[in-house]
Amino acid sequence: MKTKRAWIVAFATIFAGISLALVQNKVAPCMTTLMGAFNIDMATAGWLSSLFSLVGIVMAIPASIVLNKLGPKKGGIVALACAILGSLIGVFTDSVPVLMASRIVEGVGVGLMSVIGPSLIAMWFPEAKRGLPMSIWAAYQMGAQAVMFFLGAVLTTSFGWQGVWWFGLVACVVAFVLYVLCVKSPRPEDSYADVESEDVSIVEGMKSPSAWVLSLATMLFCIGCFGFVNWIATCWAQTFSWDEGQANMWVGYFSIFGVIAAVVIGALLNHVKNRKLFGVAALVAYGVASLVGMFMDNPSFLIGFVIVYGFVDAGFPCVLWTMAAQTVKKPELAGVALGVVSIGFNVGILLGPPIIGAVVEAAGWHAGAIAICGACVLGAVALLFTKLYSADDVPVQEVPEAEPTAA
Numbered sequence: 115m116k117t118k119r120a121w122i123v124a125f126a127t128i129f130a131g132i133s134l135a136l137v138q139n140k141v142a143p144c145m146t147t148l149m150g151a152f153n154i155d156m157a158t159a160g161w162l163s164s165l166f167s168l169v170g171i172v173m174a175i176p177a178s179i180v181l182n183k184l185g186p187k188k189g190g191i192v193a194l195a196c197a198i199l200g201s202l203i204g205v206f207t208d209s210v211p212v213l214m215a216s217r218i219v220e221g222v223g224v225g226l227m228s229v230i231g232p233s234l235i236a237m238w239f240p241e242a243k244r245g246l247p248m249s250i251w252a253a254y255q256m257g258a259q260a261v262m263f264f265l266g267a268v269l270t271t272s273f274g275w276q277g278v279w280w281f282g283l284v285a286c287v288v289a290f291v292l293y294v295l296c297v298k299s300p301r302p303e304d305s306y307a308d309v310e311s312e313d314v315s316i317v318e319g320m321k322s323p324s325a326w327v328l329s330l331a332t333m334l335f336c337i338g339c340f341g342f343v344n345w346i347a348t349c350w351a352q353t354f355s356w357d358e359g360q361a362n363m364w365v366g367y368f369s370i371f372g373v374i375a376a377v378v379i380g381a382l383l384n385h386v387k388n389r390k391l392f393g394v395a396a397l398v399a400y401g402v403a404s405l406v407g408m409f410m411d412n413p414s415f416l417i418g419f420v421i422v423y424g425f426v427d428a429g430f431p432c433v434l435w436t437m438a439a440q441t442v443k444k445p446e447l448a449g450v451a452l453g454v455v456s457i458g459f460n461v462g463i464l465l466g467p468p469i470i471g472a473v474v475e476a477a478g479w480h481a482g483a484i485a486i487c488g489a490c491v492l493g494a495v496a497l498l499f500t501k502l503y504s505a506d507d508v509p510v511q512e513v514p515e516a517e518p519t520a521a
Contacts, residue, residue, distance in 0.1 A: 116304065120238035124247045126289075126296035128254055130194060131231045133289035134224045135258030137197050137282040138166050143266020144275040151275055152210050165214065166221045170460035173225025175316065178453035180226060182314045186234045187297050189226055194290040196223030201283040205276050228456050233449040236307040236439040237300055241504060242384065244439075249380025249432035253373045256428070260369030263362070307439055309449035319450025324441040324501040328434070328451075329458030331500065334493035335397060335430050336462020338486040341470030342404050343368070349479050354413045364416055371424025379425070379432045389433055390502060394494045396429030401490035403427075408483035430493075440502040 141148065141162045149159050180189045200220030207213050231254075235247045262278070269277035302308050319325070347361035354361075386392050403426045407419060438455045439448035474482035 116300075120300075121247070122296050123238055123298065124235055124250070126292045127190070127231050127234050128247075128251055130190060130289040130293050131227055131251060131254035132258050133282070133285035134193065134197050134220075134227050135255050136262060136285050137201060137220050138224050139255075139259050139262045140266070140278045140282050143262050144270040144278050147270050147275045152208075152213065154210060158210065161214065162217055164464060165217045166224060167460045167464035169218055169221030170225045170228065171457055171464070173222060174229065174453040174456040174460070175320070175450075177226045177229035177456070178319070178450045179316060181230050181233055181309055181449040182311075182316070185299055185310050186230050186237070187293075187299065189230045190234075190293050190297060191290070193223040193226035193230060194286055194293060196220065196226070197286045198283060198290065201279055201286065205279040205283065225456075228459075229449060229452045232435050232438065232452050233307065233309050234297065234299075236445075236448045236452075237305045237309065240306050241440060244436050245383025245386070245389075245432070246377075246380035248436040249376045249383060249428070252380075252431040252435045253376035253428065256369040256372040256376070260366060260373065263366035263369065305445075307445040307448040309446055311446040313444075314446050314450070316450055318444075319442055319447035320454060322442045322447070322451060322454070324503075325438075325451040325454040327496055327500045328438060328441050329455045331393075331397070331458070331493040331496040332434055332455055333458035333462040333465075334489045334496065335400070335434075336459055337466040337469060338400065338404060338489035338493070339427065340463050340466035341482070341489075342407065342486050344467035345470055345474060345482065346407055349408055349474075349482075350410075350413075353411060353479070364420060367420045368423055368427060371421050372428045373424075375425040375428040376432055379428055383432060383436055389437055390497060390500060393430055393433035393437070394497050396426065396433060397490045397494035397497060399426040399429060401487035401494075404486040404490070405483045408479045408486075437500070437502060440504070441500065443503050 141159070145159055148162070149155070177189075180192070184192065197220050200216045200218075200223065203219065204213055204216035207216065232248060232251055235244065235251055239247055265281070266278055269281055273280070299305065299310060302311070343365065347365045350356060350364065351361040383389060383392070403419075403423050407423065410416075410419065434455065438452050439445070441455075442448065442451045470482050470485060473485045
């Protein structure tokens with residue numbers, strides 16, 4: 115019965131994450147229409163997306179405080195309410211500053227849920243069983259991107275840019291209802307990460323070196339990953355003499371196979387003893403895949419590449435969210451650890467596209483691929499120095515179970 119309840123909570127939480135990610139990713143599919151409707155340039159339009167990363171960085175630690183003080187249910191309700199309010203403001207405005215402000219409100223919701231979601235899963239699932247639910251959680255961004263890539267153009271053609279806004283709004287309303295009805299915290303004695311405990315010290319959690327090391331590895335991965343995804347369509351369009359729409363279609367397939375891969379990897383992670391080394395291998399594999407993708411000069415290899423890419427793209431995020439709660443010595447500090455990791459996640463998203471774009475502009479696509487691979491390899495090295503702790507303050511994977519000290 116407890117396992118059934120845990121999965122009900124997990125799926126309601128994951129759907130909330132997907133709905134918020136739909137709101138986050140709604141700009142790209144209607145970018146051209148937005149630019150025309152508001153008479154804005156590309157730089158201004160780009161901020162409609164980049165604002166989320168900035169808000170995510172600012173909100174990472176405050177989200178941990180909200181999680182501890184309000185609890186995951188009330189905190190999640192606030193997150194969804196922010197997305198609903200921001201979407202309503204945005205859909206009815208014809209002012210660029212108001213639209214920007216609405217995106218900040220939505221970003222607060224996404225920032226809160228990025229910490230609350232995995233914390234809820236950590237509360238309901240023991241470390242050995244977190245692989246699958248955390249991996250499904252890791253796929254929520256990919257799932258939302260796939261939906262927006264394939265529905266965004268249709269919605270924009272039929273209803274204008276507001277159609278995409280309404281789509282995200284409706285998803286958030288449905289998620290809000292499900293969240294209110296289905297989500298609750300386990301009893302303290304049954305919680306595997308009691309992030310609501312009065313003993314939670316935000317400062318103590320932030321002092322965990324391991325959480326910051328994992329955050330560094332995450333930032334390096336996101337610099338590479340988001341640099342690759344942001345520019346690969348342009349790379350293929352130039353290399354294969356395609357139009358932008360054809361190249362974007364192939365990038366859209368990344369997300370579909372990524373979601374499938376996340377479920378497969380999640381089931382596998384429940385049986386992997388050394389998840390850290392699995393993550394190291396996944397980071398190196400992503401670096402190699404980026405080289406193949408940007409060095410590719412024959413589109414006939416794309417079908418195989420897209421399938422393989424889905425697995426290497428999902429690999430590290432699945433490991434990341436599964437391990438993040440174990441980078442602190444006390445389970446109740448899991449929310450703070452997730453906040454710290456979220457900082458690295460959002461910094462990488464913010465820096466990746468401009469850094470890789472600058473490298474490509476200066477030295478070409480092959481240099482960009484090497485830079486992406488280099489970032490991932492550095493991330494793998496950082497991950498090797500990440501210490502993991504079990505729920506009873508015993509480090510996992512590093513020493514025998516009888517040892518009381520960290521690896």
